[in-house]
Amino acid sequence: xxxxxxxxxxxxxxxxxxxxxxxxxxxxxxxxxxxxxxxxxxxxxxxxxxxxxxxxxxxxxxxxxxxxxxxxxxxxxxxxxxxxxxxxxxxxxxxxxxxxxxxxxxxxxxxxxxxxxxxxxxxxxxxxxxxxxxxxxxxxxxxxxxxxxxxxxxxxxxxxxxxxxxxxxxxxxxxxxxxxxxxxxxxxxxxxxxxxxxxxxxxxxxxxxxxxxxxxxxxxxxxxxxxxxxxxxxxxxxxxxxxxxxxxxxxxxxxxxxxxxxxxxxxxxxxxxxxxxxxxxxxxxxxxxxxxxxxxxxxxxxxxxxxxxxxxxxxxxxxxxxxxxxxxxxxxxxxxxxxxxxxxxxxxxxxxxxxxxxxxxxxxxxxxxxxxxxxxxxxxxxxxxxxxxxxxxxxxxxxxxxxxxxxxxxxxxxxxxxxxxxxxxxxxxxxxxxxxxxxxxxxxxxxxxxxxxxxxxxxxxxxxxxxxxxxxxxxxxxxxxxxxxxxxxxxxxxxxxxxxxxxxxxxxxxxxxxxxxxxxxxxxxxxxxxxxxxxxxxxxxxxxxxxxxxx
DNA sequence: GCCGTTTTCGGCCCGACTGTTTTCAGTCG
Numbered sequence: 156x157x158x159x160x161x162x163x164x165x166x167x168x169x170x171x172x173x174x175x176x177x178x179x180x181x182x183x184x185x186x187x188x189x190x191x192x193x194x195x196x197x198x199x200x201x202x203x204x205x206x207x208x209x210x211x212x213x214x215x216x217x218x219x220x221x222x223x224x225x226x227x228x229x230x231x232x233x234x235x236x237x238x239x240x241x242x243x244x245x246x247x248x249x250x251x252x253x254x255x256x257x258x259x260x261x262x263x264x265x266x267x268x269x270x271x272x273x274x275x276x277x278x279x280x281x282x283x284x285x286x287x288x289x290x291x292x293x294x295x296x297x298x299x300x301x302x303x304x305x306x307x308x309x310x311x312x313x314x315x316x317x318x319x320x321x322x323x324x325x326x327x328x329x330x331x332x333x334x335x336x337x338x339x340x341x342x343x344x345x346x347x348x349x350x351x352x353x354x355x356x357x358x359x360x361x362x363x364x365x366x367x368x369x370x371x372x373x374x375x376x377x378x379x380x381x382x383x384x385x386x387x388x389x390x391x392x393x394x395x396x397x398x399x400x401x402x403x404x405x406x407x408x409x410x411x412x413x414x415x416x417x418x419x420x421x422x423x424x425x426x427x428x429x430x431x432x433x434x435x436x437x438x439x440x441x442x443x444x445x446x447x448x449x450x451x452x453x454x455x456x457x458x459x460x461x462x463x464x465x466x467x468x469x470x471x472x473x474x475x476x477x478x479x480x481x482x483x484x485x486x487x488x489x490x491x492x493x494x495x496x497x498x499x500x501x502x503x504x505x506x507x508x509x510x511x512x513x514x515x516x517x518x519x520x521x522x523x524x525x526x527x528x529x530x531x532x533x534x535x536x537x538x539x540x541x542x543x544x545x546x547x548x549x550x551x552x553x554x555x556x557x558x559x560x561x562x563x564x565x566x567x568x569x570x571x572x573x574x575x576x577x578x579x580x581x582x583x584x585x586x587x588x589x590x591x592x593x594x595x596x597x598x599x600x601x602x603x604x605x606x607x608x609x610x611x612x613x614x615x616x617x618x619x620x621x622x623x624x625x626x627x628x629x630x631x632x633x634x635x636x637x638x639x640x641x642x643x644x645x646x647x648x649x650x651x652x653x654x655x656x657x658x659x660x661x662x663x664x665x666x667x668x669x670x671x672x673x674x675x676x677x678x679x680x681x682x683x684x685x686x687x688x689x690x691x692x693x694x695x696x697x698x699x700x701x702x703x704x705x706x
Numbered sequence: 707g708c709c710g711t712t713t714t715c716g717g718c719c720c721g722a723c724t725g726t727t728t729t730c731a732g733t734c735g
């Protein structure tokens with residue numbers, strides 16, 4: 156079965172090939188725009204095609220619709236195959252080199268006669284680029300380094316899972332805040348939109364001393380390469396192979412820059428087109444009428460200047476949100492600040508986090524009033540809960556209280572009843588299996604459908620039964636920060652929400668500092684346009700306090 | 707190639723940085 160990702164890749168390839176062949180840029184852009192749209196579609200193309208609604212996808216017209224249909228029905232695309240015959244396969248690879256776009260790649264091919272990275276490397280070493288117009292010493296050195304990095308697989312060109320990117324970004328922010336005079340430092344880009352994968356990091360800072368900020372930035376540990384440096388913007392490559400952009404701005408422009416660098420690109424193009432129609436101009440410094448800046452300090456200002464209600468970052472994909480904002484009908488998304496609990500954390504056996512105190516402190520910092528420790532439902536469960544219970548803090552500080560709850564985790568129906576002290580059950584779906592029967596006696600504990608993480612994408616994809624399970628038994632579904640391992644990406648969340656499923660966000664922590672990862676889980680829920688009414692904020696009240704002890 | 711309550715033709719977002727240039731093209735986001 157053809158997946159959206161396959162069609163997406165095909166359109167990207169067509170875009171590249173047309174670009175290399177010197178086709179007009181708007182045609183090239185049309186294929187790339189369509190590819191981006193497909194990436195964030197959230198619904199299988201085959202379903203849309205079956206409804207006859209392909210042309211309703213923004214950026215898909217007659218020609219692209221016909222190509223999608225051809226591929227869906229035959230698994231091939233004649234147009235692509237013809238294009239491939241015109242360009243050697245290695246030429247596309249050349250475009251992955253930093254500083255090499257379609258024009259330069261084409262010159263390598265036509266003028267130098269190389270057909271891929273290996274041949275280019277040989278040509279560089281043989282000095283065949285010397286004296287060629289447009290290739291000075293620095294350009295050649297840049298190529299040499301780029302080729303070496305390409306061979307070593309550290310080109311920073313690949314996307315990584317949202318959570319990994321988030322953790323890198325958090326660490327960067329901490330370091331920069333400690334070492335540079337910044338008044339504000341935020342992450343924009345696809346990370347702020349909570350995209351499931353993130354290519355590079357976009358940092359924005361407000362500072363009165365940009366030079367000092369850039370100096371700190373260029374001295375970050377783990378820096379592999381400085382890709383550009385200027386007065387307002389610098390780009391580096393960090394050791395994990397991730398590219399990081401930093402822009403330093405004045406407060407007057409911060410909202411406009413945040414809006415602009417959060418994207419998505421297609422969302423921004425839409426806004427700018429709208430602005431032109433209103434006689435305005437939008438750039439990263441503000442919204443302008445003639446020379447006068449009419450907005451820019453905050454994002455809300457920018458949207459308001461265009462006659463739009465504020466649009467949450469997570470849904471800025473040009474999938475109709477701009478039209479909705481113009482009509483004042485932006486969906487109200489779940490807010491992290493309303494969350495009062497995290498019911499899925501595991502205490503390690505040793506170390507500082509084996510005790511509840513550090514967890515409680517972090518939880519209070521996040522504004523929680525409740526925290527749920529989960530143990531495996533086995534013969535030791537009651538004993539583990541009993542050991543922790545006396546240390547459970549009930550208050551911290553003068554007013555805030557934190558209630559620590561205990562739950563058990565099990566796969567489907569357990570032969571063991573819940574142990575003494577357990578207040579809820581986290582059910583794990585089994586891999587590839589059908590959902591077990593889960594009779595629900597009236598007095599039973601609240602139950603949630605936890606997620607099972609799998610490294611293997613096939614195992615994730617093969618786990619089909621649990622959706623039916625959640626629907627059949629009306630079980631709230633846990634949403635964690637690793638969609639690539641659970642299969643619960645924003646598209647799935649959106650369709651589950653539409654079918655009435657409720658959600659329980661968790662950080663799935665095994666260390667107390669990981670509680671902060673709830674930001675990622677909530678981001679995914681928001682990207683799935685999940686509203687506050689569909690999220691469980693804490694354990695339902697009325698939980699039976701006394702359980703019959705097992706014997 | 708897409709798109710349209712000013713258009714079915716003629717537009718298509720906007721700016722920073724780089725390298726190699728004497729005023730700019732290419733790349734990138």
